[in-house]
Amino acid sequence: LAPNRVKQFAKLYINTARAAKFSLLITDMGGKVWRRMSFDVSGGSFEKTLNLSELPAGVYQLTATMNQLQTAPLRFVKE
Numbered sequence: 001l002a003p004n005r006v007k008q009f010a011k012l013y014i015n016t017a018r019a020a021k022f023s024l025l026i027t028d029m030g031g032k033v034w035r036r037m038s039f040d041v042s043g044g045s046f047e048k049t050l051n052l053s054e055l056p057a058g059v060y061q062l063t064a065t066m067n068q069l070q071t072a073p074l075r076f077v078k079e
Contacts, residue, residue, distance in 0.1 A: 001062060005077045008053040014046040016066065023065040024050075028058055041066075052078060 001012050014022065019042045026035040034055055039048065061073040 001074050001076055004075075005079055006052050006055075007079050008051065010050045010052055010076065012048045012050055012062075014041055014048065014064075016041055016043055016046070018043045020066045025063045025065075026052075026055075027061050027063070029061070034060065 001010055003010065012024075019040065022039055022041045024035070024037040025033060027033050037050075055078045057078055059075060059077055061075050063073045064071040
């Protein structure tokens with residue numbers, strides 16, 4: 001996820017060996033869910049632009065699930 005300090009938009013870079021359904025969950029540090037997204041990715045490198053302009057300033061976690069496997073949370077700061 002770049003940049004780590006987000007003003008409006010961030011880019012999520014995904015590398016996968018095969019096509020899959022990808023789910024994202026964005027929560028604040030208190031556990032409140034701010035956004036859920038799902039999309040299909042093909043094998044290889046993939047880039048998704050995330051519009052995070054509606055999030056209030058604060059610290060958030062992005063967790064991804066692909067083929068029922070969950071990634072470690074990525075933390076970012078919304079300015």
